[in-house]
Amino acid sequence: MDIRKLIDDAINERAEPDDTEFLIESDTLNLLRPMMHNAAKAIRRAILDGRSILVRHHADADGICAGVAIEKAVVPLLKEANNNSDAEWHYFKRAPSKAPFYEIEDVVKDLSFALEDVERHGQKLPLLVLLDNGSTEEDMLALMKVKIYDIEVVVIDHHFPGQVVDRTVAVDEYVDVHVNPYLVGGDSQITAGALAVEVANMINPEVTEKIMHLPGIAAVGDHAASDEANKYIELAADRGYTRDEQDKIASCVDFEAFYLRFMNGRGIIDTILGLGNKEKHGKLVNALYNESLKRVQTQLRAALPNLKTQKLPNGIIFNVLDVEKYAHKFTFPAPGKTCGFVHDSIVQKYGEETPIVTLAYGPDFSVIRATDAVNEMFGFNLNEIVWKLAKKIPEAGIDGGGHECAGSLKFVEGLSKKVLESFAKEVVDLGK
């Protein structure tokens, strides 16, 4: 009789989640159900196994909603499983990642601490859960390192993971359970926050009631506008948060995340997300929203008068800003967000159907935003332009990309002129 196997089987059985209904109707979610089931099961099994759970998530509204959803589902189960109110602090960690991928700086910390916990406290290696991060090629080196140590990895993400063949992508070599709408023909419109709340609902349906408004906030924060996104936004509205309030909350989370840096700020984030005292929630969201607005306006007051706008022969409104010179540095909003706010102010003027491209550059980087119209009318795809320029100017060490209409471009300072002019030429030549 193999007692070890008996125990494993028992744990495996108890780890099996109920297949609860999704919060909204969605074909993509239906197709993702097996992966989500596996994610929920892996997390439940880790709890029963006595492994700790390490959640890493992107440090924006979507990523934080995703991290908090898993946190709220897991913590009560940890207390129950360990019969110990202190267990959550030993067996659960949630940490934001500044980059939109799992960076080497992050994995080095995580591995160092995990290996020390093993050697020092006799703990088991943790289950790693990556949220709103983990699907792309940029995640691969970090994940490879994690897998060398045989750490189990769950990824719940909605970033474009590269070419999908047979519901698998490059990163799957190092990922045990991968939830991403692109794997089943979907796209980034179902946010990581929504996916994580649906998985949380499978892990521990008793907390769902409490976190049902998070996907709405995540959708608004990520500017998602699909049918599914709108259903989640309505769901949050039904729970007492108007679309406007969801937007405010998302702004506050982003603002606070800027200052929290490597801290998860659990208590404060709970208040902002309406998971704690309601009166404090109202006061804090108001205070933070007004302050973040003030800071955005300060940046815009410096940036807008120095924005160079021209209408190109192909009809595109092209805006260029030296964001290092004409915006405050090392402060909120950072260059990427500043570019977004500048772009939005131009979009407000000309309308969303107008093809508009905004380029904000510093000495060795630039941030790009474009309206969907540029993609629809001209087939604009930032990733393709980045690849083209990288090939054309190999000495510039070009790197970057992101979504089709939003992302970044990095290069060595000495070739900035050549890179930026080449980028501008690409925009001018669109439609030719």
Place this chain on the structure above:
Amino acid sequence: MDIRKLIDDAINERAEPDDTEFLIESDTLNLLRPMMHNAAKAIRRAILDGRSILVRHHADADGICAGVAIEKAVVPLLKEANNNSDAEWHYFKRAPSKAPFYEIEDVVKDLSFALEDVERHGQKLPLLVLLDNGSTEEDMLALMKVKIYDIEVVVIDHHFPGQVVDRTVAVDEYVDVHVNPYLVGGDSQITAGALAVEVANMINPEVTEKIMHLPGIAAVGDHAASDEANKYIELAADRGYTRDEQDKIASCVDFEAFYLRFMNGRGIIDTILGLGNKEKHGKLVNALYNESLKRVQTQLRAALPNLKTQKLPNGIIFNVLDVEKYAHKFTFPAPGKTCGFVHDSIVQKYGEETPIVTLAYGPDFSVIRATDAVNEMFGFNLNEIVWKLAKKIPEAGIDGGGHECAGSLKFVEGLSKKVLESFAKEVVDLGK
């Protein structure tokens, strides 16, 4: 019978401090007595309540003297109240703030840890004590956040708090006890270090003997020169620290604070301030003072040959330095102090009665020092000039200010030329 109320009343009674005599005679102190009494009582009550005390202070000689004074008064009472030699580490924290105000970066950390202590260790929320910080408009956002969580706040500061109406200022909306000489018609010449030592004397008179020389060091460190400041300096001289030694100690604290960054460095600071082993004190102060002097001289050797000095038609000696180009970066002394040392070297040449203005600028900031003569002869007030320029050049995102004759000016890099020329014009036009 309301037992809760009985206990509260008992604690309240025991928290009542003796109204000990002040260390020096001063009308301003006499007027501040009720506020100081309340500050001492709030701190004593927190100890008896079992709340922890979180002291945040400006990271310069004055702020550190203030923080250490409260620390020395509180720690023995904590040990006594908890009958536990380890209590001080759980119930008392002292942390420097790099900025001269309570920054969002600081409050985010403090709240995160405080809320975790509540949830994880069942601790009560702390009493927050801000020293040499906390009185100005720049502190308001952080304080607002703290108050949303109902944390009690004591401020002991001597920075200009804005317009005083009926002994109240803007920040008082979020502050429970506010000690600031400006509230009773005084000014910044009574340092935070002096105020904190006087409050420490109310909290725990048994330690006063030990910390009586700190207000002298704080006064010398802050260049305070009023009658009260001089009385404190004499008091320290009576305790065996000549004015020259107080100056050396203040320099050493500033030098060490630069490297301590977010640490309080308790053991080292105690040695520097003469609160520990006397022989080590002598050796350490000598070693640090010589090293800091060497580093100042290195900066001056690079800066002085590149300082542009001219006598303006209005008689003002105007000095301009590109401190980013002609001084080492990211090292001691930082730009603000470097500007101070450069200014002092010019003052030494022409005398304190000469109107002298020194402007040290970098790509997106500048630091300004002026002799009191510029204020007396021309009504020079840095804060007014900052407001005027901010209005005149709104696209420059101007921010800053400070004291009348010392402070900073921040702006976006792209408008530096316009901002600096406008500032120079203000100086040229003084007396017109």
Place this chain on the structure above:
Amino acid sequence: MDIRKLIDDAINERAEPDDTEFLIESDTLNLLRPMMHNAAKAIRRAILDGRSILVRHHADADGICAGVAIEKAVVPLLKEANNNSDAEWHYFKRAPSKAPFYEIEDVVKDLSFALEDVERHGQKLPLLVLLDNGSTEEDMLALMKVKIYDIEVVVIDHHFPGQVVDRTVAVDEYVDVHVNPYLVGGDSQITAGALAVEVANMINPEVTEKIMHLPGIAAVGDHAASDEANKYIELAADRGYTRDEQDKIASCVDFEAFYLRFMNGRGIIDTILGLGNKEKHGKLVNALYNESLKRVQTQLRAALPNLKTQKLPNGIIFNVLDVEKYAHKFTFPAPGKTCGFVHDSIVQKYGEETPIVTLAYGPDFSVIRATDAVNEMFGFNLNEIVWKLAKKIPEAGIDGGGHECAGSLKFVEGLSKKVLESFAKEVVDLGK
């Protein structure tokens, strides 16, 4: 009967290490034996004394090999002495120092924590062991501070310690035991890693078997090429690590150290150095080596096309690179390493016997590499040039130096043109 003395004597006797044979034959090592014996004894005595051991080492392959060697020797003795498997975590700390010397930033942290441990936990002050750091004038301020608190200091280093008189150097005023080949007429070709492994062998010969390949890795990492270095490299080859593998491992340690920053990364470093699971070792070294190579190639692709190379009249091939403009910033490889790789690519083209000087500069610094041929043919010594320039252009605040053919030059930004031109002139004038 003096019981204290009896105990001290007993500890002293038990601390006495066996004088084991060196791993290789070397006259320099034989001359260094008494110092190494004292180092081993001091470390063994600290263990028996109940003092903790704080190891600080340079954060490169050599320094890390040195730190790990001492760690592996000490940890089992700590467990034994304290009869407690947790003891190692309380009584042993290993931390990398980014600078090639013991910086004020480091000592401030170390002293703060040590003094808190004394006050809070009743611990004794630690024994400080500096590895691949500690011998030079730049270490003196930090060491002076440590000695004021009567902390015992052991230095094992191979950097040039300045003028040697009677086997003593400047830093010895503050160092209790100093092991450095220069003290006995040797040079930097015996690495700190080798010295530390030999000392580890004296401390605890039972672990020698396990760490015998580290000196080879340290030698390859430090480009050491003496007879002794080669013997260590052969020794590692005998243990199953070809020279090529040693080189790969050293590269991986450097790459990982860049991201570990202030962490020691014990678990990961053990895997890389082959001290843990062999299969994971192979996988991790491969993954990291390939990634580091990729990043080096990215830097070179940006740097090489922008490198200006000319043959001077004196026959020297002189290469100049604006490393701030033509290389990615804040990423691996950093400017110093980038300069090294650029230099190596030129050396590969012209051969090691060619006199080649490479200068990579940024706004306020430059990094210099030269082939030994420049030293042999022209008496090139970087330290001498730095001193000469510092004297010639005092307003530039020049600082720097290093080895004869590799090091750095720092200056204030505003005088960069003058400094760099003067440096170039020195190179042009070599041989005149």
